[in-house]
């Protein structure tokens with residue numbers, strides 16, 4: 461349980477009597493990203509600073525790997541915890557490589573080893589040590605400086621990362637890129653991460669679970685799909701926004717059970733057998749694969765009927781080779797359908813990109829969204845619209 465953080469009834473009151481954090485209890489599991497999200501001044505940063513003992517709780521305790529951190533040496537504690545903040549805090553007169561090697565230096569690593577580690581980390585965050593390593597911080601873009609901040613926090617390989625609005629100071633495009641890079645990085649390094657943001661989009665994108673803060677309290681602590689799909693209180697519903705259904709599209713992955721299985725025919729099949737195949741299923745169209753079982757496109761029942769039984773599927777098939785891997789977000793499926801003006805999108809095995817698994821249609825997409833919040837289990841009503849798959853000609 462390397463890096464498990466547990467808050468047990470933690471309260472923080474300031475000298476003036478105001479309460480920043482009130483009776484907070486939650487846990488961050490090993491290798492998990494928990495995002496703390498809420499409006500300005502609700503106590504997110506204070507929560508985070510208590511983990512590396514920049515602030516001390518007034519009441520309650522915080523456990524790291526089962527040990528009460530109040531009884532640990534703060535300096536030793538901070539070695540186990542990487543810290544990334546918005547004002548990256550790089551030393552302006554040190555090169556990027558030396559900045560990245562700060563903690564290994566402090567830990568007394570030999571210079572060569574510290575620099576080698578720093579170079580490795582710069583590479584990991586997408587900077588070329590040969591190009592950027594000898595530059596000074598003001599010779600980097602804002603996004604590049606944030607990457608150095610992340611690299612520096614990871615230098616001593618701490619099991620825990622605290623990140624306080626680390627991507628807050630860059631423009632939306634760079635921000636999205638940094639978020640993607642961070643997720644890719646996390647899939648490699650698997651840190652236990654507490655991540656503060658006031659941006660709900662960022663919170664749902666990055667968090668395995670999200671803590672939505674009201675004033676000093678957690679209003680809801682749950683997976684992004686649950687927070688968006690079933691907000692626990694009117695406050696949370698208001699905070700996540702009226703477009704939470706749309707936001708949910710980006711955090712719900714396509715699962716095998718979501719897929720529809722239209723008839724499948726091959727390019728070299730005679731049209732007569734394709735017609736039989738469609739008639740058997742009462743289907744209006746079929747997916748067409750080539751002889752190596754790769755996606756080619758589709759063929760419509762009436763196009764086959766027009767051919768009068770002669771020829772092969774190849775003569776009547778239409779190209780539609782856009783596809784998505786299993787596990788891609790529903791939003792991508794929806795957006796691809798729109799982009800191709802199509803009523804369906806093929807889903808292929810992510811591991812073996814040529815293996816056809818099934819299709820998503822607007823109707824199955826809707827079902828997938830309902831599945832993601834267990835809507836059937838909670839018995840919530842559905843608006844029963846019959847969304848027929850549209851085959852464009």
Ligand SMILES: Nc1ncnc2c1ncn2[C@@H]1O[C@H](COP(=O)(O)OP(=O)(O)OP(=O)(O)O)[C@@H](O)[C@H]1O
Nearest residue numbers: 474475479480499500501502503504505506507658
């Ligand atoms: N050292 C301090 N002394 C007194 N009050 C403080 C101190 N630090 C923070 N506060 C107050 O505690 C409350 C919580 O602050 P905190 O920084 O945790 O909020 P936050 O949710 O991180 O906000 P933001 O998103 O604006 O950073 C605020 O009302 C703040 O003014």
